[in-house]
Amino acid sequence: MRAVGATRSVVRRLVRGLRRRHAPSVGIGGSATSDEMYLRWVAARHTEVARDAEMVIGAEGRRITPAELLAVGQAVDHIDRILGS
Numbered sequence: 001m002r003a004v005g006a007t008r009s010v011v012r013r014l015v016r017g018l019r020r021r022h023a024p025s026v027g028i029g030g031s032a033t034s035d036e037m038y039l040r041w042v043a044a045r046h047t048e049v050a051r052d053a054e055m056v057i058g059a060e061g062r063r064i065t066p067a068e069l070l071a072v073g074q075a076v077d078h079i080d081r082i083l084g085s
Contacts, residue, residue, distance in 0.1 A: 007069050011059045014076045015039070022083040035060060042079065049079045 015035045023038065033041075036057050043053035052075035059072045 007064045007066075008060060008062070010069060011056065011064070011072055014073065015056060015060065018076055018080055018083075021080065039079075042083065046079075046082050049075075049082050052076070052078050 012035065015038075019035070019038055022042075023033075039053040039057050043050040055075045056072055056079075059068060064072065
């Protein structure tokens with residue numbers, strides 16, 4: 001991964017996929033809602049993913065290491081599983 005913001009792009013794509021799969025079912029989404037607003041909304045309604053949502057929000061705004069990217073992927077997966085249940 002090059003240091004040109006690739007990790008931020010990956011994080012944004014992970015969140016967009018999450019939103020695409022779950023925004024209609026949770027009642028929020030659309031392009032007018034920022035990723036941060038969406039994740040905060042999900043965290044407020046599903047407190048068990050609040051820490052995961054905060055990690056993803058933080059990762060969208062800065063470069064992260066490959067290890068952090070793996071953790072973000074796991075956090076998105078956890079959110080995905082909770083919203084899908």
